[in-house]
Amino acid sequence: xITTSHAWLRRSAGQIAIAAIPAVLFIMLFMFYAGWxxxxxxxxxxxxxxxxxxxxxxxxxxxxxxFTRRGFMESVWxxxxxxxxxxxxxxxxxxxxxxxxxxxxxxxxxxxxxFALLFGWLAPDVVGAFMWNAFASSDGFINELILSxxxxxxxxxxxxxxxxxxxxxxxxxxTAWSYLLFSxxxxxxxxxxxxxxxxxxANALQRLRYVLLPLLRAQIATNLLFVTIWTYAFFSLIYxxxxxxxxxxxxxxxxxxxxxxxxxGKLGYGSAVAIAMMxxxxxxxxxxxxxxxxxxx
Numbered sequence: 001x002i003t004t005s006h007a008w009l010r011r012s013a014g015q016i017a018i019a020a021i022p023a024v025l026f027i028m029l030f031m032f033y034a035g036w037x038x039x040x041x042x043x044x045x046x047x048x049x050x051x052x053x054x055x056x057x058x059x060x061x062x063x064x065x066x067f068t069r070r071g072f073m074e075s076v077w078x079x080x081x082x083x084x085x086x087x088x089x090x091x092x093x094x095x096x097x098x099x100x101x102x103x104x105x106x107x108x109x110x111x112x113x114x115f116a117l118l119f120g121w122l123a124p125d126v127v128g129a130f131m132w133n134a135f136a137s138s139d140g141f142i143n144e145l146i147l148s149x150x151x152x153x154x155x156x157x158x159x160x161x162x163x164x165x166x167x168x169x170x171x172x173x174x175t176a177w178s179y180l181l182f183s184x185x186x187x188x189x190x191x192x193x194x195x196x197x198x199x200x201x202a203n204a205l206q207r208l209r210y211v212l213l214p215l216l217r218a219q220i221a222t223n224l225l226f227v228t229i230w231t232y233a234f235f236s237l238i239y240x241x242x243x244x245x246x247x248x249x250x251x252x253x254x255x256x257x258x259x260x261x262x263x264x265g266k267l268g269y270g271s272a273v274a275i276a277m278m279x280x281x282x283x284x285x286x287x288x289x290x291x292x293x294x295x296x297x
Contacts, residue, residue, distance in 0.1 A: 041272040047265035062272035075256035087231035090171035095178025121176035129240030132169045185219040225288040253277045
């Protein structure tokens with residue numbers, strides 16, 4: 001069997017090499033731009049002006065600015081709050097609860113919920129931003145059809161509760177991924193295991209804590225890893241909905257990086273912000289992987 005496999009690989013080596021060319025080119029392109037970004041982060045390259053043509057090497061000055069000037073650390077805190085409530089608590093938590101509740105639900109109810117979740121997931125971010133602006137603005141759905149008929153004053157939710165709105169919008173946008181992953185994971189759990197726990201006297205919460213959660217630990221860790229990475233670098237929906245405002249209330253790291261690089265025009269400093277964000281996301285990824293490996297032992 002091994003000899004036959006090796007013979008096939010030898011005969012198909014040329015075709016395999018040709019098929020691998022696009023992947024190799026993509027990896028090389030990715031490595032080139034990653035290296036270019038790292039290099040630029042050590043310069044004062046600008047979008048306009050003399051520094052756009054003749055940048056200077058400034059060493060670690062851009063990285064020192066991350067911690068000595070206002071803006072970056074505030075955006076890190078904003079991103080952490082946004083990620084915790086919209087990804088970990090929101091998408092992962094709500095996705096798991098919905099998958100658990102709808103596992104044995106009637107087909108129509110389950111289909112309706114899945115359609116609503118998939119609509120938010122598949123809708124473009126800009127479209128979702130316009131929808132939530134129509135809901136939360138001073139003349140939007142919530143004010144016109146709920147608050148005003150009940151006698152309450154109109155509230156511009158995008159100004160008064162901007163962070164809450166973008167968190168809810170992102171939960172609506174991304175919960176479908178967690179729901180689908182957990183639904184598939186729950187289908188792999190043997191019914192006999194749950195019935196045995198029930199016969200042994202375990203109630204619903206005990207079956208969840210001592211049976212389901214340990215069995216789904218790998219899927220939960222994988223989902224947390226993906227949604228954390230995606231949300232920590234999230235940009236389009238927040239930028240289209242609030243632009244990082246009001247003030248800097250919803251200015252996550254990705255928006256702060258964009259403004260520094262393209263609004264202010266400091267490409268060198270913006271590249272340093274991008275590298276810092278990559279380091280943070282990489283650290284979180286390593287932490288998740290190590291935690292999942294330690295718990296699986």
